[in-house]
Amino acid sequence: MKVFVTGASGFVGSAVVKELLSNGHQVVGLARSEESAKSIREAGAEVLMGDLDSLDILQKGAREADGVIHTAFIHDFSDYQTNALKDQKAIEAMGEVLKGTDKPIVVTGGTLGLPLIDGKITEESKAPAESIRFSEKAFVDLSESGVKASIVRLSPSVYGNSESGFKGGFGVMLAELAKAKGFAAYIGEGNNVWPSVHRADAAKLFRLALEKGEVGARYNAVNNDKQLSMKEFAELIGEKLDIPVKSLSPEEAPDYFTWMTFFVGADCPATSLQTQEKLGWQPSERSFIEELDQYFF
Structure with a gap:
C-alpha cells in the first residue's frame, strides 16, 4: 500500500514511517523543511513538500496514495485552539478527496480529558460536542460521510x-x-x-488501524x-x-x-482492551x- 504520512519526520510520525516500511508499505512523507525532507528520505520514504496550511498539497498526497496516516500537529500548546482548528481543516481537506473511495485515513487524537466510563477512558469515551478536540470532530464527520476514517488516541506520555x-x-x-x-x-x-505508550507500540497501532481499522473506530494507544x-x-x-x-x-x-x-x-x-481485541495489538516495549x-x- 502507498501511504501518505503527515508529520513523517516527527517523534511519532517517524516511528510510523519505519513501521510501515518494515512491513512492506511504500511511504510518502509530508515535509515542511529541507531538514525534515532529508530525514524522511534517509528513512527510505519519498517526500512531498508542504505543511498543514498547504491544503492543496495535503489533498494531492491523499489523492495519490492508497491510504493516509495523519500525525502532524503544531505543538504550541500556548495557542492550542488555533492549532487544533488548523488540524481539523487539514483532516477535512484530505477527507474530501477520499470520499467515494475505500481508502483509509487514520487521524491522531488523545485520551487526556475524555469522559470516564465505569471509571475508565475506554474506546467508547467520546469527546463532548462543545470541546476543542477538533481532530476527533473531524474524524466523526468524515466517518459519517462514508470515508473509511478511524482515530488513534495517544496517551499523554508517548515516550x-x-x-x-x-x-x-x-x-x-x-x-x-x-x-x-x-x-x-x-x-x-x-x-x-x-x-x-512507547512510540514504537503506537506506530504499530497506527499501521494496524490503517490495515484493519473499521469506519468510525476509536483506538486507544494505551499501555494497560x-x-x-x-x-x-x-x-x-x-x-x-x-x-x-x-x-x-x-x-x-x-x-x-x-x-x-x-x-x-x-x-x-x-484502557486499550477493546483496541487490543479488535486489532490484535499488544504493547511490547519497555x-x-x-x-x-x-x-x-
Missing part, C-alpha cells in the same frame, strides 16, 4: 528514543520542570493518573500496565533527582505548571518508568 534523544511527552516535561524548580509537585491529593498517579510520579521524580516533593493547591498550581496546569490536573485512567530511569535520570 522512547529517537534520533534527537529520549523523549516522553508531558512526563519528561514534568521531570525537567521539577529539576529547574528544585522540587517536584502535584495538585491536591494527586490521585489523578496518566497512561503512557500500572498507571502511576500524579503523586506517585512526583514522588518518583523527587526520589530520582533527590529533591523535595510538594502538594500544590489549585490556586498555587499555575505558578508552577503554567500552561500545563490543566493537563497535570486531568484524570486519565485509560515501560515508561523503565525508559525514563535509563535515559533521563
Whole structure:
C-alpha cells in the first residue's frame, strides 16, 4: 500500500514511517523543511513538500496514495485552539478527496480529558460536542460521510528514543520542570493518573488501524500496565533527582505548571482492551518508568 504520512519526520510520525516500511508499505512523507525532507528520505520514504496550511498539497498526497496516516500537529500548546482548528481543516481537506473511495485515513487524537466510563477512558469515551478536540470532530464527520476514517488516541506520555534523544511527552516535561524548580509537585491529593505508550507500540497501532481499522473506530494507544498517579510520579521524580516533593493547591498550581496546569490536573485512567481485541495489538516495549530511569535520570 502507498501511504501518505503527515508529520513523517516527527517523534511519532517517524516511528510510523519505519513501521510501515518494515512491513512492506511504500511511504510518502509530508515535509515542511529541507531538514525534515532529508530525514524522511534517509528513512527510505519519498517526500512531498508542504505543511498543514498547504491544503492543496495535503489533498494531492491523499489523492495519490492508497491510504493516509495523519500525525502532524503544531505543538504550541500556548495557542492550542488555533492549532487544533488548523488540524481539523487539514483532516477535512484530505477527507474530501477520499470520499467515494475505500481508502483509509487514520487521524491522531488523545485520551487526556475524555469522559470516564465505569471509571475508565475506554474506546467508547467520546469527546463532548462543545470541546476543542477538533481532530476527533473531524474524524466523526468524515466517518459519517462514508470515508473509511478511524482515530488513534495517544496517551499523554508517548515516550522512547529517537534520533534527537529520549523523549516522553508531558512526563519528561514534568521531570525537567521539577529539576529547574528544585522540587517536584502535584495538585491536591494527586490521585489523578496518566497512561503512557512507547512510540514504537503506537506506530504499530497506527499501521494496524490503517490495515484493519473499521469506519468510525476509536483506538486507544494505551499501555494497560500500572498507571502511576500524579503523586506517585512526583514522588518518583523527587526520589530520582533527590529533591523535595510538594502538594500544590489549585490556586498555587499555575505558578508552577503554567500552561500545563490543566493537563497535570486531568484524570486519565485509560484502557486499550477493546483496541487490543479488535486489532490484535499488544504493547511490547519497555515501560515508561523503565525508559525514563535509563535515559533521563
